[in-house]
Amino acid sequence: MKSTDYLSSVFSVFNKTFIASVIAISIVASANALAAEDTDSGWTTISMRVTAYCPCEKCCGEWADGVTANGHVIKPGDCFVAADRRFVFGTEMLIKGYNASKTVKVFDRGGAIKGNKLDVFFHTHQAALEWGVRYIDVKVKK
Numbered sequence: 001m002k003s004t005d006y007l008s009s010v011f012s013v014f015n016k017t018f019i020a021s022v023i024a025i026s027i028v029a030s031a032n033a034l035a036a037e038d039t040d041s042g043w044t045t046i047s048m049r050v051t052a053y054c055p056c057e058k059c060c061g062e063w064a065d066g067v068t069a070n071g072h073v074i075k076p077g078d079c080f081v082a083a084d085r086r087f088v089f090g091t092e093m094l095i096k097g098y099n100a101s102k103t104v105k106v107f108d109r110g111g112a113i114k115g116n117k118l119d120v121f122f123h124t125h126q127a128a129l130e131w132g133v134r135y136i137d138v139k140v141k142k
Contacts, residue, residue, distance in 0.1 A: 043094070043139040048116045050095060050138070052131035053082065054124055068108040074121075082108035082119040092141035095120060097134070103141070 053059040055066055055074055066074045069082075070089040079099035083091070083106040091106045098104065098120045110119050118138065122128040 042142050044142055045137050045139050046116055048118050048136060048138045050098075050118045050120060050131075050134045050136050052122050052128035053110070053119045054122050054128045056125050058125060059128065070107050072107045076123065078121065078123075079104050080107040080121050082106070082110040082113050082121070084114055084117065085109065087140070093118070094139035096136055098131075 055064055057064040068074065068080070072078075072080070079102075081093060081095070081104055083093075087093075087106045089106055092103045093106065094101060094103055095118070104120075108119070108121070113119055120131060122131065
């Protein structure tokens with residue numbers, strides 16, 4: 001093998017490693033930006049899987065009694081979310097496409113609601129089904 005071939009080979013490997021490193025750093029930076037704090041406004045943005053539920057027995061099982069985990073009695077027009085325990089009851093959130101994109105509070109919990117998952121509340125099962133599953137950048141009040 002000629003020395004120029006060897007140097008070319010070494011340079012090629014170095015170049016590929018460098019490019020892979022730059023891509024990895026970009027991915028990490030993007031992920032960090034998704035969970036970045038907006039210190040000026042007091043909100044944090046978190047990428048979340050957002051599903052929906054209603055107060056029916058299909059959605060709530062034995063807890064289909066019209067009362068949320070924090071003791072809130074559900075009334076017509078209510079908009080709130082079920083969230084992971086890391087979000088204390090009353091935490092305010094902005095969820096694009098839900099409640100006319102106005103703030104809602106965490107009033108409920110759910111057995112499958114762990115990590116970066118939310119369940120938005122609807123009054124009918126059909127409305128919950130129509131919401132489906134969405135992946136949304138949710139703003140959370142600090």
